[in-house]
Amino acid sequence: MLSIKDLKAEIEGKKILNGLSLEVKAGEVHAIMGPNGAGKSTLSSVLAGRAEYEVTSGSVSYEGKNLLDMSPEDRAREGLFLAFQYPIEIPGVSTTNFLKTAVNEKRKYLGLDPMEATDFLKMMREKMDYVEMDKSLTSRSLNEGFSGGEKKRNEVFQMAMLEPKLCIMDETDSGLDIDALRLVSNGVNKLRNKDNAFLVITHYQRLLDYIVPDFVHVLYKGRIVKSGDKELAKELEVKGYDWIKQEVEANS
């Protein structure tokens, strides 16, 4: 589904991704871990199409297409979704109106008619239950005045509404209380199927207790320096990153 080869990216002349490669197949869940500033959010931004980041070399193919050539909206309508680490507030744009537009723009792109209002509302109600999102939140402006946890739930709720193929979750677990963490994870597990894939960026093993990954990668200094299965996450939880950093320094 996703094939990243030797990806290098920089911002304002600062090199952040330094030859990153990753293969993701449909049905898989990949966890990406790594110390602060390693480049995890940069990777997700580049994949989602944030223009500030300049890709200087490498390639990203998504479902056989050159992802880097596509506009952010086309990437989204082709099924890519990024749950932001820091979802922003957009005053004056109602959550419902925003989602209706997003859902229908995607349908238009796929050659489908817009959804009937009643079907849309039904779908909203259903998907809100996934993450037990408070109904009153959808009548408010997008994320405006939402608590940290509510914003994160809203990201997963949007993900559920848009039914993406490739979900990138950037620290969706940070800021969630223990109950919310379980809820959001259950929501994600409900969305999981053989046709979609997840890139789960996290600092904590506990999320991976709920969303069990097929692969765990460590991103450090803009590259994936170690990959393993879910046991690697447990090892990191105990040992931290120093041993990996030392390995990397020793090899360079």
Next chain:
Amino acid sequence: MLIENIKTAFTQYKNQAEVSGFSVLREQAYQEFEKLGLPTTKNEEWKYTNLKVLANKDFESTCISSGNVKAFLQNALLNKITANKLVFVNGTFNLELSEIIEKDNSIFITNLAKARSLHAEIFNQHFGKYANIENNALNSLNTALLSDGAFIYVPTNKTVEFPIFIVNIADSSDVNVLNQPRNLIIVEKSASVHLIEMYYSLGSNSVFTNVVNEIYANENSHVEHYKIQQQEGESYHNNFTQIFQEANTNINHVTLTLDGTLVRNNLHFYLNGQNCNSLLYGLYMPHGNSLVDNHTRVDHAQPNCNSNELYKGIMMDKSVAVFNGKIMVHLDAQKTNAYQRNQNILLSDEATVNTKPQLEIFADDVKCTHGATIGQLDEEPMFYLRSRGIPEDVARKMLLNAFADDIAEKIKIPELVTLLEEEIEKKL
């Protein structure tokens, strides 16, 4: 030439027999205008707004309308709402298009020319008492050449049930027209009224509309006042509104400038009693080469009053906006709260905004803040929307609607909010 046209028009009025007091006022006003002439950019208040283009054109003051105004108004906002309507075409009251549905006949909703004799006492008590002609060339011009306008009187404890539309249509089908609408609104103690001033144009020649509004709000009264500028084509528009507030009054004012070649709004509030609340909101969306100039002034003359002002601009093409917000806190006006913001979004590299707050504070225990921003549409929200599959142009409209929403939410007539949304849709 405009100056000659004005002289001719004034001479015509002079030769007509008028209520004596009124012709004296006209004469005074004309003298003042002649002395001052049209404001030039040398005048600090008119630094960015050049009226020179008007000087070399020929305008007619008393021309009949040959366009099909009735058909023109068919789909206009005022025909979608249950409301009182006072319609003026080229400055003349049009009885056929007007409609007064207010049943209480102690409330006067009529035209000024009629009120001058019919309600002479009220008229004489208030007319010309709030809008200064001294040192104000355009107010003088309005007074010197005024033909008609709205006269509204709401007596103590009365509420006008439905909104009142004051509609001015400039029909330039045959010639360039010069209109001087003049409105006088008196809202007595504990009374309330909802006013909507609308400006339209039809025809392909030039239009110069020069308005003066005097609004007197007696104690405990409440006034909703919206001014909507939709004159298209070659239209030049100057509006001077003086709102005079006695104690415990609430005024909510919204100015929407949706069209026009050159639009200058002068909105002045005088807070003459304690516990007044004055809200000033504005939205402008100039395009092409047009210019919108909002000059506001709030005089806090008494303690314990609040004023809050927010003007927002969406700037397209090579348009120019001017915002000048003066807040005067007089010596006695302790415990004043006065807030002012002007925010602009530039959708084009060639658009210009000149913004200037002017705070003059003579009392010491006051809270005053002001702020102005000029910038492009934020990248972050744009990216967020696009990352959800919303194309750039749709996302831009959503964000501009959101930007305008701070003003739209102050408008208490849903149909007017819809009109605003349609205008935004149309413009972008």
